[in-house]
Amino acid sequence: MKIYVDADACPVKDIIISEASDFEIQVILVTSFSHFSNAEQPSGVKTIYVDSGADAADYRIVKLVEKGDIIVTQDYGLASLGLAKGIIVLHHKGFRYTNENIDQLLQTRYLSSLARKGGQRTRPKPFTAEDREQFRDLFKQVISVKN
Numbered sequence: 001m002k003i004y005v006d007a008d009a010c011p012v013k014d015i016i017i018s019e020a021s022d023f024e025i026q027v028i029l030v031t032s033f034s035h036f037s038n039a040e041q042p043s044g045v046k047t048i049y050v051d052s053g054a055d056a057a058d059y060r061i062v063k064l065v066e067k068g069d070i071i072v073t074q075d076y077g078l079a080s081l082g083l084a085k086g087i088i089v090l091h092h093k094g095f096r097y098t099n100e101n102i103d104q105l106l107q108t109r110y111l112s113s114l115a116r117k118g119g120q121r122t123r124p125k126p127f128t129a130e131d132r133e134q135f136r137d138l139f140k141q142v143i144s145v146k147n
């Protein structure tokens with residue numbers, strides 16, 4: 001099992017790395033070259049850099065991920081592609097994407113896009129400490145069951 005992180009804007013990378021290391025699970029951070037860093041990653045963590053183009057990280061993750069792996073992303077499109085491959089997909093706000101909720105999430109994204117094109121301003125809810133703990137609890141539960 002490996003954990004793939006859509007890492008450009010992921011606010012829970014530290015939790016993923018810390019908890020995965022406890023179970024000796026490899027973490028792969030997929031991020032664009034625009035977020036390049038010389039910082040050394042802990043053992044068991046690999047960074048893959050991709051072009052800055054739209055969805056480049058998503059396509060790389062879909063290409064690399066295998067049955068039994070986990071994806072962490074806030075991107076509903078990537079989540080739907082992961083689910084289609086039978087992958088466990090988690091959102092950083094502490095919920096699991098499922099075949100039962102993905103259609104509604106994609107519909108909401110589409111309607112929000114239409115609203116923005118129509119001039120409305122839409123803002124995501126801020127990421128909270130409660131979201132962080134909810135993610136930590138879900139993540140620990142998923143990796144302990146998978147391991």
